[in-house]
Amino acid sequence: MRNRVVVLAWAGFALSVAASLAQTSGSSFSSAVQPIFDRKCTKCHGMKDQKAKLNLSYGNAYAALVNVPSTEVPGMLRVKPGDPEASYLWLKLEHRAPKGSGMPKGFFFAGHLNQQDMDTIKAWISEGAQP
Numbered sequence: 001m002r003n004r005v006v007v008l009a010w011a012g013f014a015l016s017v018a019a020s021l022a023q024t025s026g027s028s029f030s031s032a033v034q035p036i037f038d039r040k041c042t043k044c045h046g047m048k049d050q051k052a053k054l055n056l057s058y059g060n061a062y063a064a065l066v067n068v069p070s071t072e073v074p075g076m077l078r079v080k081p082g083d084p085e086a087s088y089l090w091l092k093l094e095h096r097a098p099k100g101s102g103m104p105k106g107f108f109f110a111g112h113l114n115q116q117d118m119d120t121i122k123a124w125i126s127e128g129a130q131p
């Protein structure tokens with residue numbers, strides 16, 4: 001009886017560790033990707049202004065990206081789950097898109113996201129672009 005209690009306690013502990021690891025995996029859309037857009041993109045792709053008809057604001061970004069054709073290159077998807085190379089968003093962030101400038105566009109020239117933000121977005125796309 002006492003052994004069973006100990007086993008159950010360990011199982012509960014292991015489950016809670018697994019749950020917290022899953023939360024901090026860094027590639028969840030709402031907790032990891034959306035905050036990057038909020039900081040770097042929504043002044044041009046938000047509720048007021050939607051350059052290239054793209055709205056990256058909270059509550060709109062996911063539906064505007066995943067499996068949606070690009071405005072600039074309609075033959076490509078903005079985000080193709082599992083495939084960063086076939087995702088127009090990723091090419092824009094790497095300054096390799098065939099049209100327009102790299103993102104985030106600045107007033108005089110385009111900038112780059114930092115490495116951590118790039119890794120987060122790439123991992124999110126590679127892992128299937130989950131909501």
Ligand code: HEC
Pocket residue numbers: 037040041042043044045051052054069070071072073078088089092099100101102103104105106107113
């Ligand atoms: C200063 C304004 C500005 C900022 C900030 C900005 N963009 Fe853009 N974005 C534009 C403009 C203008 C275009 C269309 C012209 C071009 O591509 O240069 C565009 C086009 C795009 C496109 C192409 C959309 C399509 O469907 O073809 C993507 C993807 C994009 N931006 C993503 C981003 C992301 C992600 C960020 C933040 C990391 C960002 N942009 C920040 C102005 C901006």
